[in-house]
Amino acid sequence: MISANLSAVFYLISGVLFILALRGLSSPETSRQGNFFGILGMIIAITVTFLSIGNFSSGFVYVLFFLLIGGLIGAFIAYKIPMTAMPELVAGFHSLVGLAAVFVAISAFLNPEAFNLGFPGEIKLGSLIEMSIGAAVGAITFSGSIIAFLKLQGIMSGSPITFKGQHPLNALILISIIVVTYLLCSTQSSNLFWILLAISFLIGFLLIIPIGGADMPVVISMLNSYSGWAAAGIGFTLENTALIITGALVGSSGAILSYIMCKGMNRSFFNVILGGFGATEQSLSSQNKEQKPVKSGNAEDAAFLMKNASSVIIVPGYGMAVAQAQHALREMVDTLKKNDIKVSYAIHPVAGRMPGHMNVLLAEANVPYDEVFELEEINNDFANADVAFVIGANDVTNPVAKTDPQSPIYGMPVLDVEKCKSVLFVKRSLSPGYAGIDNDLFYKENTLMLFADAKKMTEDITKNL
Amino acid sequence: MEIDPFIFRLSIFILSIFIGYYVVWSVTPSLHTPLMSVTNAISSVIIVGAIIAGLAGNYENIFNISSIFGFLAISLAAINIFGGFLVTQRMLAMYKKKKGKK
Secondary structure (H helix, E strand, O other), X not given: XXXXXXXXXXXXXXXXXXXHHHHHOOOHHHHHHHHHHHHHHHHXXXXXXXXXXXXXXXXXXXXXXXXXXXXXXXXXXXXXXXXXXXXXXXXXXXXXXXXXXXXXXXXXXXXXXXXXXXXXXXXXXHHHHHHHHHHHHHHHHHHHHHHHHHHHHOOOOOOOOOOOOHHHHHHHHHHHHHHHHHHHHHHOOHHHHHHHXXXXXXXXXXXXXXXXXXXXXXXXXXXXXXXHHHHHHHHHHHOOHHHHHHHHXXXXXXXXXXXXXXXXXXXXXXXXXXXXXXXXXXXXXXXXXXXXXXXEOOHHHHHHHHHOOOEEEEEEOHHHHHHOOHHHHHHHXXXXXXXXXXXXXXXXOOOOOOOOHHHHHHHHOOOOHHHEEEHHHHXXXXXXXXXXXXXXXXHHHOOHHHHOOOOOOOOOOOOOHHHOOEEEEEEOOOOOOOOOXXXXXXXXXXXXXXXXXXXXXXXXXXXXX | OOOOXXXXXXXXXXXXXXXXXXXXXXXXXXXXXXXXXXXXXXXXXHHHHHHHHXXXXXXXXXXXXXXXXXXXXXXXXXHHXXXXXXXXXXXXXXXXXXXXXX
């Protein structure tokens, strides 16, 4: 048994280690050390909790048992999961944090003595408020992440689900959450506690269903942020510094990522959250579809163009992830490099289904990270490059975002792919991208469309080089 | 008059938000996915609350409702802790520099 003061100091230390863990991610060289700090902080926090309770008799074995079960499942998932499935994994993990916060809040509500918060029916007011906030945000995180997970996994359709009166209904539920929390705090009724949880689960579900598949980078970041605020709410209840610090870190981290993602699409946060994007425009574009001439080619043409180039820029997108083409792509690039062709990669902030998704996939395929560039770093280089190889990306290259104020994606930062001498576009068909708008790039004089599966096409090109 | 301990916790909270703000802006965009998985792992420090709940039962009654929720929360958080840190480790191990260039 260690004193409350000493354990508070240790919790502070683990909080600081968590800060260092995030700090390490400022560059790939320091990142592994940062992860180590995070693990160390976690070990300290858990050990101190055991020592401060000092009760190693009755429940201890069970605690270890459940810890090990969870740990084994987690480790198994971590080793098995393919890198292309990272968005689903992260969404799934968010839901678990949310649910854990809900469970901790429930046990604190049912057994407040164990947490020093008073007695059932007479919980300290401050603690009850903190607990309710933690539980409500946790429940929203849980059900929201489940929907995000189902959409990413393809179990649920990625298209937005909207219905009449959706926004007034959501507003009504949000208001009732506040009312119920107020009533709960004044009456301490356990029925109200369960009602609060139920409507929070419901609103989490309703908030995410109208958001479409390609807005997932924002949704995932937002849920990341929520899971942080839920943890912070519980941290206040438990008067635990490590949890408060972590909750604040994670909460602001998720908020910043959502901001970066929204900026990458030139849309306001509220525009994304209110959802329904892409549902209306889709019908419009199918109406005025006219036959425009398109130049299509095969692997030999593409190989010929690239062989005669001196520099090539590769623009990967979600389609590369779907086709698992990252390894084939790197093999193609290796062959190009043997022919003394300069190759770099251009990554749009919202390429893929989560922030940094493409970078991880390229890293998995052994692409050195110093050949991979962000939009601002590389956008001026397109004008000097010979070939742009667009693989699985679409909307993020659409020049319409710069020229047509009527377009729904107008103002979105795009990669200036059209400035290259020639553009190779690997795509399965001419269908418009997620935003539902035609890409002018398809019909440009210097564009060669390669209609095929991304992986197969890349392999064929390599054979022809 | 004494200051309520809540105010101290609130101060820690607010200052940590600012630390988080500056630290996260310095994270390189190429590591945003590991950032998400590691924040996932560290927010599972909520396990400390779950452990308190799980150990709250007495001899006669280890599995009361409150501690059962605690045990479940321990497993959920443990999945996240192990899964989150290990998958981050796995990802970070893949980020390599160009060979021969220092």
